[in-house]
Amino acid sequence: MSEVTSGWFDARVVTGAHPAGLLPATDVDALATHLERYAMSGALVSAMASWLHDPLTGNAEASAVAQTLAHRGVRACWTAVPATPGELRSLTALVDSAIDNGVAAFRIHPLSQGYSPGLLADLYAALEQHHLPLCIDSAEISWSDLTTIAAAYPELPIVVSNLGYRKLRELWAALSAHTNLHVDLVDFASHQGVEWLAANGLADRLLFATGLGVRDPGESIARLAWSGVDDPTVRLVGSLNAARLFSTGGAV
Secondary structure, eight states, X not given: OHHHHTTOEEEEEEEBOOTTOSSOOBOHHXXXXXXXXXXXXXXXXXXXXXXXXXXXXXXXXXXXXXXXXXXXXXXXXXXXXXXXXXXXXXXXXHHHHHHHTTOOEEEOOHHHHTOOGGGGHHHHHHHHHHTOOEEEEGGGSOHHHHHHHHHHOTXXXXXXXXXXXXXXXHHHHHHHHOXXXXXXXXXXXSTTHHHHHHHTTOGGGEEOOOOBTTXXXXXXXXXXXXXXXXXXXXXXXXXXXXXXXXXXXXXX
């Protein structure tokens, strides 16, 4: 399988351990083993703590992992929350700090963390200005809110993850209306969904990602490796789209 996956970039890895999860914690060694086993060019890593505990402390954890594995092409993905006294002074300052630290993208968890996506307007504007992608699980936001953000910030790349099953109708409406929307392969469970997007000219909006730390990576690997798309499309989804969005310099 490593020959098949050689050069792919994993656009979603979560470091840490889920308190209710059945998978072991994903630490630096586990991520390094993942990259080595499948001969991947790198990964985008966020922290479980940023999602379930303390966003800013978790961001530091993600950056520490990324720094340790920078030679393996690992980049950090930070989490943002609304600016609140005692927690976060400014979303614009957070993005500036992320750029200084080589962060490649941001993730938000509005449902899990209890706030409206509309409170992050400063974040969206700053990310759009600096061409940093915004990542979000589909369960964390309504399609209405998602497409409202996509329309208001048309130069902001947005990556939807954990799509689940029977979501292609909603996905098609969103992707066809907003060229800045993308989707990754974490729990992309629709039958032949990869082939369907490619056949409809949307392979450039699809990113390989495993969700290591919250999902078994074999799901996404098999989904792309055993798909019916041609080799150039596999390379596009496996690494080239990530290289364009995250400036990874991934394999071509």
